Amino acid sequence: MIRLAALALPLLVQIPAGSYRPLYSTAGEARVAVATFRMDRDYVSRRSFAAFVVAHPAWRRDSVRRVFADEGYLANWAGPLDAGTATSPERPVTQVSWFAARAYCAAQGSRLPTVDEWEYVAAASATQRDASSDPAFRQHVLALYATRAARAADAGPVHERNAYGVRDLHGAVWEWTLDFNSVVVGDDSRASGSGANARDNHLYCASAALGATDPSNYPAFLRSAVRAGLTARTTMASLGFRCAA
C-alpha cells in the first residue's frame, strides 16, 4: 500500500485559463492573465522527495553543491537518505532550496509554478475560484497561517481542497515559485523619475507599498514578504513546494 503510493504519479489538476489581481500591478495592469496549466494537487511530501534523492545522489544533503543549497538543506532529516520518522513522511518536504525544488520537478517532467500561476490558484476558496476580496476567506487564510505550527505537529496531512481541487495551498507551508525573485515595483507612471532616485534603494520601501492593488490583502503581503527574503539557495523549515506543468 505504502509502496504503491510512493510509485504513483503525482496527481495533476487541470487549471483553466483566467486572470487574477496581483498584489502589485505592473504597468497599469489591474489583472494578469494566466494561461491554462496543470498543478500538483498536493505539496511534495518528504517521502516523494526522499525517493528523488535516492535516484539523484547529487541532491543528497552530503553531496549537494553549496551554490545550490545553503547549510540548512534537508538538515531536518535523520540522515542523507532518511526523512526520519519523527515527522510523518506524508508531511511536506521542507528545508529545500529553489534549485533543489526545480530539479525535483524537472525529474518529474514538470516545473515550478510561476508566482502568477500560484497566486491565481491560491485566490480560490473552497467554493469560489476568485475569493481574493472575500473578507471571510482572507480571515480563514490568516488563521491557517497563524496555526500552521500547531497543525504541523499533527500526524496526518491537512487536506483542505479549494475550488479547483488543489489541496493545502495555505494550510501547510510556504511554497517555492519559479520566478520568486520578480521585482516588486510601483507602476510605470510613478517610476518615471530621474535615475538618481532610482539608485536609492530606500525607495523600495515606499514604492513597493505604492504599487499594492489592495492594502487589505494581508495574506498576499505575507507571501510577498517571504518571497522578498529568499535567494535561490535559501532553505527554511516552513518552505516547501509543489510542481506544475
Add this chain to the structure above:
Amino acid sequence: MRVFSIAACAAGLLFAGAPACSRPEPAARTPAAAAATQSFSVYDLGSTWRDQSGATRSLDSFRGRPQVVAMIYTRCTSTCPLAIVELKRLEAATDSSMGLLLVTLDPDADTPQVLAQYAREHGMTGPRWTLLSGSASDVRDLAATLGIRYRRLTPDDIAHSNLLTLLNAQGHVTRQHAGLADDGLISAAQSLASTARTR
C-alpha cells in the same frame, strides 16, 4: 538624513500600510553589509555563456581573478548607465587584477553583437571587461543566486535591483552593495585585487 528616512517610510505606511521597509533585496543571513565571504562559489553554477566577442565562456573560466559583477540590459537608459559609471570608478580604483563583468538580464535582445556595440559606446573595452549573454534560464539562475530581483514590465522595460557584487578569485561573494559604490566597496575591491596580485 533623519527627515528623509522618516518621509520615505511614512510614505510606505501611508499609502498602503504595506511593506514599509521590507526590501526586495535578499534577506540577510549574514551581516547586512554582506561583508562576510559566502561559503559557496557562484562559478559552481556551471553554466555556459557567450561573451561580447561571441566566444563561449564557462563560469569556470573566470576563476583566478576577482570580479565586480552587475546585471544590466542594454536598452536600459536610466539605472544601468549609472551602474556602468560605478563599474568604471571601480576600474579606475583597481588594476588589471580585478575583472569587470556585466551580465545581461535581456539575453534575447542582448546578443554578443549588441553587447560588443554597447561596450564600444560606453568605453568598456580592454581585457578587463567581459559582457555576457546566455539562456534565459541561466540568467535567472545567476540572478536568483546573487539575490538580484527583476521582472519584465513591457518588451522594453525590465525593473531590476541595482546591485554590485564583488566576487573573489574563487567566485565567492565577498560583498554586495545596492546603488552607488561606497568607499567600503571600493576598498574591498582594492584589497581583493591586491590579494589576487600577490597570489
Add this chain to the structure above:
Amino acid sequence: MKHTTTSPIPIIAARTIGAIAIATAMVLATASLTGCANADATPASGRAVVLVRTTTEAIEGQEVAVLTDAPNVPPPITRTHPTKVIVNLQTSEKTMRLADSVEYTMWTFGGSVPGKFIRVREGDLVEMHLTNAANSTMPHNIDLHAVTGPGGGAKASLTLPGGESVFTFTAMNPGLFVYHCATSPVPMHMANGMYGMILVEPKAGMAEVDHEYYVMQSEFYTHGKFGEHGLQTLDMEKGIEERPTYVVFNGSVGALTGDKALQAKAGERVRLFVGDAGPNLTSSFHVIGEIFDNVYAEGGSVANHNVQTTMIPAGGATIVEFGVEQPGDLILVDHSIFRAFNQGALGILHVTGDGNAKIFAVKKGLGVVGQ
C-alpha cells in the same frame, strides 16, 4: 524608450522636502551655534535650535547589552564615556497567554510581549544582531525609533527564519524610543506583538530613583470576543476599523496585577518607562491615586511637572516619575476608561509601608465603621 525605475514621485517630493529641511537645519545650526562649544538642543537662551548631529567622541571598549523582560529594566548606566554595545535580539513566534484560558500566537522580540528592554547611553555605538528563530514562519526585521538611518534599521535587518542580520548605529538622540517590526504587512507584525523599547540615557545620566519599571500598552484584535476561550487569531477587519478586543499593559490581561503587581514602599521614588505600541490607539496614561511629579512627555528631554494624565501616542513613549507617599494599590490605567474596565488596560503598583495621615486620611464614610 522609458526605463522603469523603482522611484515613485511621492518619494521624490519627500526627498526634496528632506533636502530642504536638512539644508534649513544646517543653516539654523550654523547660525545658532556660532561660538557655542557645547551643542545642545535647548541652550540657555531657551530658544530651541535644530542640530545636524555628528559623532566625534571616541568609542572606548565594548560590552554586551543586558536585556530585560517587562516590567524589569536593565540597570542604570554608570559609564561616562561612549562604548560599543552589542545587542543580541532574537525574534520568535510562540503561543502565549493573552488572558485566562485565552491564547494567542504572538510574534516576539526575545520571546515575550512587549520585547526586551534595551538600555544604552547617548553616543554609544550599538551593534544590533537580529536573529530569527529557525522555527519562525515569517521573516522579521526591526525599526528602532532611536536610529538615524534608513527605516530605523528595518531596511538592513530583514531576517529569514534561521538567519541573522547585523547593523550598527550611533545613538545620537537621548530619550525613550519604541522599536517594532516593520516587515510587510507591518500592522500584522505589530498586532501580533512585535514591539519593545530602547532607552538612550542622556550623557548626564538620569536622577537616582528607587524603582524603575517597564510598562507598554498595546492592543490585540481577535476573532473571538473579549475573554472567549481558546486559541485566538488576528481579526484584521477589527484592526482596520480600530476596534480592539483587548487593550493591555505588558502583553496580557493581568500582567501587572495580583502576584505580578509592581512593588514599592511608601517614601520611595518610582520611574515608569511607559510605551504605547498601538497599533492604533493613543493612550491617556494615568495612575489612579498619584500625581506625576515629572513627565518627560513623548520620551523627550523636557520635564513637565504635576501632571494627572499624560498622552502617549501610538509608536511613542513617555517617562513618568513620582514619589509614593501612601500605602495601598495605585492603579495604572488608560483613562479612556472603557479600555481599562472592559478590555484589560489595568495594572497595579502595590505600595507597602506606613502612610502619612496629613497627606490622606479617611474621616467618615461607608468604609469607616464605628467612627
